[in-house]
Amino acid sequence: MGHDKLHFEIPAKTRKWCFGLMGLGVLSAIVGGVADETHGQYWWAVLLICGFFFLAVSLGALFFYALQYAAEVAWTAQIKRVFEAMFSFIPIGLAVILVVLLAGQFHVHHIYHWMDSSVYDINSPNYDKLIADKAVFFGAFFWVRIAIYVAGFVLFARAFRKWSLQEDESPSTELHLKQYRRGALFLVYFAVFSTTIAWDVLMSIDTHWFSTMYSWYIFSGMWVTCMIFATLLIIWLKGKGYFTKVNDSHVHDMGKWMFAISMLWSYLWFCQFMLIWYSDIPEEVTYFKTRYDNYMGLMWGVFFANFAIPFYVLIARDAKRNIKFLQRVGAIIFVTHFLDIWMAVVPGTNHGHEFGHHPGFGKSLLHWGWTFGMFLGFLGLFIFIVLRTLSKAKLVPVNHPYLNESENHHI
Template identity: 45%
Template sequence: MEFKISNRAKLVTLSLIVVGALFTLIGAFTMEEHGLQRFLASSLTNSFFFFAIGLLALFFLALQYATETAWYVSVKRMIEAVAGYLPYGILFLIITLGVITLYDGAHIYIWMDPEYTNPSSHHYDAIIDGKSAYLNKGFFWIRTVAYLATYYLFYLGFRKRSLEEDRVGGTAIHFKNYKKGATFLVFFAVFSSTQTWDWIMSIDVHWFSTLFGWYVFAGMWCSAMVVIILVTLYLKRLGYLPRVNDSHIHDIGKWIFATSFLWSYMWFSQFMLIWYANMPEEVTYYIARIEDYKLMYFGMFIVNFAFPMLILMSRDAKRNAGILSFVGLIILAGHWMDVYLMVTVGSMGPTSHFGLLELGMPLLILGFFIRVILLNLSKAPLTPVNHPYLDESIHHEI
């Protein structure tokens, strides 16, 4: 069944883009202080958040290939559509990181400012200088290009073979995807942590956590699963996907439930170990967030942990479109807030505040994000026609 974007969907996405752009411009031109720093912090928050959703959808697709899962085939095109945002997410992220680099870190990555590694400067920082073999502009961009090129090439390969499989059938493409999926997971096992160190953790350059990469990975995985279920439920509501049954919905709901708990476990483990040890060089990360953003910081954790735990615990809740949509939207907002706190507090500290810029930019990119997903859905049949596990997926029951 072919999907066509409705006029209403076009109007909604265009409205989000226009309103978001208007708010962003007003916010950018009315800022009284820290203008560039605040703009780039907001840009990094949103470009990374939506990029990561596309990336984790690609990860989830590769995971299904590598484990030769059958149930997901009926929702495979939804996963591919979300992953299809990745090329645009890469572009936005490169632009943001490029501008930050051009301005010597723009007080976001202060380790990019040569004043902090120059022993004759009064800004000299021995800790930053000690990390300069890894944290320097050249090596930073070598790693960034390696990450993004790898993701882009794997996405192109998976998408090309998926569409080719619709035409030729057989099992050869399936087994090639199986091998490529396993290979991608090997790269991603390393890159998922190191990219987070580079793009997010290095904002708080004096601080580090060995759990941080996994913590961010868990939050973005949960966000990607939420977007996948929202897209699937949207198509079901429009009368598409007749072969997607309650069991498929239930399985995606279980992934949301599981990844929410994984994220919560990582959050608590990181917080408990650092806070209990009470070492000044470690607790500064949490002091900055608890002293000035206590309600937002702990509220974000409660939302991202309590809502899925209390509401998605039962089997029936994970099959209910209304409940899944309601909880999913709240979780998505909660994980956006998580990224906002990681980036903004680390770069701006107590001087940050939420205004039109912080409201407009996510609306702008959200509208574009949704439009790209809908365009991807319209470019291929919503159900793969020649996948070897299609029949098993159609008859999936739990």
């Protein structure tokens, strides 16, 4: 095949960086645990945000991988191991979410108001008719859904990976067609359960509020963060002398995905906001009322960063082919998408008091500091898991039927 470097090894320096970041994350978690003034509510919220954000990146990778098979895409054939490596994080992401949910169920925190059993009791002063009416949805059925997510995502990911490695050993069209069928099946599964996981894990924080666009908005965020991470990883690997046959056209196409899905996210974010803002119905508007009252600057800042930066910087063809542009824009909007998940969670859990009452500049800085420290800790863990999986198999699937077409990709 002529690939000089098929086996990836984690450079010692990168390994040190990953462990350094993880150490910073643990330190930040300890600092956060001590400094937190919300009885642990905000600390758990940050854990949920970090867990969900990186689970979302890996779920985006699983979705994109299945999409490539279902749509018979050829140009991504030689970079598909990158997506396999990214979705190998799914079990860890799910485990973090599970810890947060179980802690909520045992009343360690009160992120999920509906986990309080007294809201279902008609004789209790806490009785809440709107939640009590959804008792079936939030009862045992909730944990059934969680079990379906865990089982489904893990099993699909394992099958894709297993067949992909088998293909390296013995080329067979049958294996490819199996992947194709399973990819199509996964898209159907994901259409349903990417929606409900967004409801269950994030939207149910604002229990009284609901929006049919919410799951699409969360899903587009998953997809765009996945494309950013994959693009940056591919560029990094190319810089290290791997992927010699990944050419300008592949980079250009990854840039297009980054640009296009940023626009999808912006469209969905704005449509959800605009329709609710315009109709101004009390039961709908609560979500944005909390954000308007306490987070006006951050809310619009996150939206404009995630919309305007990729739009104006990446719109030109030359920009999408320029590695420096992709790296910088990608790094910025990766962080601002993390802030987007922060905006989806914290206003619902802490209502503007996440740093305590009337925090000064120093205190806000401290709390933002350990919040980002935990994000960096998870980032280090994520990068390490991805690179470790990448080092366990050939970097390019040598027997993929579309490999030749992918190597000759030209746009």
